[in-house]
Amino acid sequence: MEWEAVIGLEVHAQLATQTKIFSGAATAYGAAPNTQACAVDLGLPGVLPVLNAECVRMAIKFGLSTQSTIAPRSIFARKNYFYPDLPKGYQISQYEHPIVYNGYLDVLLEDDTLKRVGITRAHLEEDAGKSLHESFYNMTGLDFNRAGTALLEIVSEPDLRSAKEAVAYLKALHALVTCLNICDGNMQEGSFRCDANVSVRPKGESRLGTRTETKNVNSFRFVERAINYEIERQIQILESGGSIRQETRLFDSVKNETRPMRSKEEANDYRYFPDPDLLPVMIQQEQIDQVRETMPELPWEKQQRFQQSYGLSRYDANVLTSSQALSDYYEITLQHAGGDAKLVANWVMGDVSAFLNKHGLSIEECPVTALQLAKLLQRILDNTISGKIAKTLFEAMWAGEGDVDTLIEKKGLKQVTDNQAILAIIQQVIQESPQQLADYQAGKERLFGYFVGQVMQKTQGKANPQQVNDLLKKALSK
Amino acid sequence: MLHTYSLAELSQGLEKGDFTSVALTQHYLERIKQHQEMLNCYISVCEESALAQAAAADTTRARGAATPLTGIPIAQKDLLCTAGVKTSCGSKMLDNFIAPYDAAVIERCNAAGMVMLGKTNMDEFAMGSSNENSFHGPVMNPWDIERVPGGSSGGSAAAVAARLTPCATGTDTGGSIRQPAALTGITGLKPTYGRISRYGLIAYASSLDQAGPMTQTAEDAALLLNILAGHDPRDSTCMSNPVPDYQATLNQSIKGLTIGIPEEYFTAELNSQIGDTLQVAIKELQKLGANIKPIRLPNTHLGVPVYYVIAPAEASSNLSRYDGVRYGYRCENPKDLLDLYKRTRAEGFGEEVKRRILIGTYVLSAGYYDAYYIKAQKIRRLIRNDFIEAFKEVDVILGPTSPTTAFKLGEKTTDPISMYLSDIYTINVNLAGLPGLSLPAGFVDGLPVGMQLIGKDFDEATLLKVAHQYQQVSHWHREIPNMFKGAK
Incomplete structure (x- = not known):
């Protein structure tokens, strides 16, 4: 039987606010445990939450960018359950009346088609603290620094049909929230976390199968793997006549599998009810209009501009606009290299990306700055060096060996463009290869490449390839 | 005898230099020493810090920087957080809890230069109508020490009635200021919801809780409300409506004011002698020029059931934080997390608190939420609408505060429903968010009778004015139980 996967994602984007959603405590990551938790965050008796208005502004930004409805009146509710890192015994969230709902995001897939993914809702809520089970013998350590950090939970419609589509959506969402400057997007630090709801059904069936929810998959790669694992697991169960249990599962990135965490039967009854400590969030059209004024150029707007102004393909433009940092890097490089958008695109998406991946770095951490890269590309464009030499130089620059011009000088890599010098080498090669010359002149034109190779070898790659071609052709035809 | 002075009189005496705040504070500390054992109205007495605050107040006054309440002692209900002084909320759960901060009410009293004598006894987490639910034991009614002072602010009420403090704070979720005020013969005001900041007030039912003054006279309540009322950005439900000078309008005539008497408040449930006593008081108000008008509040009978859905629902969530993890009571040697939760809460909370947590958890549960919680919220709106309708025709509504006078200790502890019915006249005022005031209106068999306005x-000023005008022509608020009249 042919199966179809149905996938919806719930993304927790940590809002990039200076202070927490309901208290004045700071939100910086990595501080010593419990140094950024005030009385409100600790749930001391008598404390009260006060909504951070910045969170509302950020939610409006997200709503505007996804063509969502922005609720004129939304309500905070209490989600009640006991856990040691949940200080109040309830989480303040939004339940029946979220601040943003009914929007969509258009996602470019690998096959260059656009897919519209529905955004069911996005609501504001507070994060819990962290339980640290390691390094406390027979005990659990609690760190409340994260408690009360603002989250925007973004719930998609079950519109996604494969792990690849899910990742494409997740990347587009990531690009959006970082572009909007409402989330730093750091997945390692947990600023952008994803739960995946997955079910399968026979192709053509319109009813949904029983779904599982896989929690906290914290990289694009893991999302793809976890979903694929879950799809395969469910298909196997169904094909062998079994049925799927509705349950929450956890992805184990080491074993590359998902495991049950708790089933629906054991699930909490969260006893949601409106939080009497907080007033309904009222949003006037005027405030929405004010936020609209502050909207940045959105990823897809930028993508179109990249296509139109720089003549890039939709695919290239999409990749280069996947984050603000990357598109900035590209544009700064392009501006300073002076033209040839395609060359710059190839470098940024090619060598730069490959090196970053290899070293596990983000574009912000790239040791070769956009200005340094631009200088390198200038030297290609002004024929000082060849593309091949440039690659060697890039490696040296990455290693911090110096700037382009110094390196060219030091390593003597300046391209040889002097006709006489090149001709002299060509003559030398011809003299040393009488047999090849005879064969070539007898019609074995394939041997042309042999001569080029010999010349380039003798010039250590420094000769201008086009010049070598031209001069060699003349010399051999004599 | 300093303890017979009202706040207004104490304020004048301090200003004229008749006595110092230190002397006044010492006088009250002496009285507390003498009577605390019998009444059990304090959980903590802060002798040292009180005398230090008093000395500081005297210095402030000497500098000419005193406010009307500078140097005047006050007792604070033990659910208002006080930095450095235990805030137990009448519970074993918080018996070791010292808050790192002051509640807004405490801050305002401190800013006015008041002297905190101590923290008063109360029903655990403000749940109760007799003060018998306290971890620290019951409070005795100064008018008859075999009787309860009412609750949950029973310690504050008894302390004011026995003149072990010139004034106190209480909190009122379903009648917890007004009912004990009535049962002990003092004046107690529950302001409009949102009039006084709840910051630092340990929550019982957040949509109903409101702090307020408990004093000898309406004028004293006005003086205290003057400093307590006002906006606080730390409480999202605290309103920014302007705060009038409540003292300034006390002496205005009530001629032409219309007072509504709800039919539903004078039925068979009301002790008939209390009914008769109130009729006499109503006549006095008529003599002062008020018009009396019978009115209807048809949904009155729904108040208690609605309250016992909404308040426990909120409480079940508000009290979840007491889990033994971060502060407060923790059971001995928990074997795992679940055991820690279960035993901490089983051992740390008293019976009534557990009963309400169970009720609240039940009414919020999946499948019951709509039938109980949502329905209760709808009826709550109907109850408020009754009042809104009535206030189209009247300026103030008058009725009893409590259906009975103070009952005997132990009389109702085995019957929670009859205990809950002590609040039939006060609960709806919380559900509607309105201000309510109880003042002494006479005695039945030697026990005080409370009249509720x-x-x-946000019209506390009118309530205080009517109460003050009545107190100009009555002496009930000046009565002191025999045992506590003495020179000390």
Whole structure:
């Protein structure tokens, strides 16, 4: 039987606010445990939450960018359950009346088609603290620094049909929230976390199968793997006549599998009810209009501009606009290299990306700055060096060996463009290869490449390839 | 005898230099020492810090920087957080809890230069109508020490009635200021919801809780409300409506004011002698020029059931934080997390608190939420609408505060429903968010009778004015139980 996967994602984007959603405590990551938790965050008796208005502004930004409805009146509710890192015994969230709902995001897939993914809702809520089970013998350590950090939970419609589509959506969402400057997007630090709801059904069936929810998959790669694992697991169960249990599962990135965490039967009854400590969030059209004024150029707007102004393909433009940092890097490089958008695109998406991946770095951490890269590309464009030499130089620059011009000088890599010098080498090669010359002149034109190779070898790659071609052709035809 | 002075009189005496705040504070500390054992109205007495605050107040006054309440002692209900002084909320759960901060009410009293004598006894987490639910034991009614002072602010009420403090704070979720005020013969005001900041007030039912003054006279309540009322950005439900000078309008005549008497408040449930006593008081108000008008509040009978859905629902969530993890009571040697939760909460909370947590958890549960919680919220709106309708025709509503006078200790502890019905006349005022004031209106068999005045939103000034005018022609608020009249 042919199966179809149905996938919806719930993304927790940590809002990039200076202070927490309901208290004045700071939100910086990595501080010593419990140094950024005030009385409100600790749930001391008598404390009260006060909504951070910045969170509302950020939610409006997200709503505007996804063509969502922005609720004129939304309500905070209490989600009640006991856990040691949940200080109040309830989480303040939004339940029946979220601040943003009914929007969509258009996602470019690998096959260059656009897919519209529905955004069911996005609501504001507070994060819990962290339980640290390691390094406390027979005990659990609690760190409340994260408690009360603002989250925007973004719930998609079950519109996604494969792990690849899910990742494409997740990347587009990531690009959006970082572009909007409402989330730093750091997945390692947990600023952008994803739960995946997955079910399968026979192709053509319109009813949904029983779904599982896989929690906290914290990289694009893991999302793809976890979903694929879950799809395969469910298909196997169904094909062998079994049925799927509705349950929450956890992805184990080491074993590359998902495991049950708790089933629906054991699930909490969260006893949601409106939080009497907080007033309904009222949003006037005027405030929405004010936020609209502050909207940045959105990823897809930028993508179109990249296509139109720089003549890039939709695919290239999409990749280069996947984050603000990357598109900035590209544009700064392009501006300073002076033209040839395609060359710059190839470098940024090619060598730069490959090196970053290899070293596990983000574009912000790239040791070769956009200005340094631009200088390198200038030297290609002004024929000082060849593309091949440039690659060697890039490696040296990455290693911090110096700037382009110094390196060219030091390593003597300046391209040889002097006709006489090149001709002299060509003559030398011809003299040393009488047999090849005879064969070539007898019609074995394939041997042309042999001569080029010999010349380039003798010039250590420094000769201008086009010049070598031209001069060699003349010399051999004599 | 300093303890017979009202706040207004104490304020004048301090200003004229008749006595110092230190002397006044010492006088009250002496009285507390003498009577605390019998009444059990304090959980903590802060002798040292009180005398230090008093000395500081005297210095402030000497500098000419005193406010009307500078140097005047006050007792604070033990659910208002006080930095450095235990805030137990009448519970074993918080018996070791010292808050790192002051509640807004405490801050305002401190800013006015008041002297905190101590923290008063109360029903655990403010749940109760007799003060018998305290971890620290019951409070005795100064008018008859075999009787309860009412609750949950029973310690504050008894302390004011026995003149072990010139004034106190209480909190009122379903009648917890007004009912004990009535049962002990003092004046107690529950302001409009949102009039006084709840910051630092340990929550019982957040949509109903409101702090307020408990004093000898309406004028004293006005003086205290003057400093307590006002906006606080730390409480999202605290309103920014302007705060009038409540003292300034006390002496205005009530001629032409219309007082509504709800039919539903004078039925068979009301002790008939209390009914008769109130009729006499109503005549006095008529003599002062008020018009009396019978009115209807048809949904009155729904108040208690609605309250016992909404308040426990909120409480079940508000009290979840007491889990033994971060502060407060923790059971001995928990074997795992679940055991820690279960035993901490089983051992740390008293019976009534557990009963309400169970009720609240039940009414919020999946499948019951709509039938109980949502329905209760709808009826709550109907109850408020009754008042809104009535206030189209009247300025103030008058009725009893409590259906009975103070009952005997132990009389109702085995019957929670009859205990809950002690609040039938006060609960609806909380559900509607309105201000309500109880003042002494006479005695039945030697026990005080309370009269309740209910006002429009943020119209505390009218309640205080009517009460003050009545107190100009009555002496009930000046009565002191025999045992506590003495020179010390």
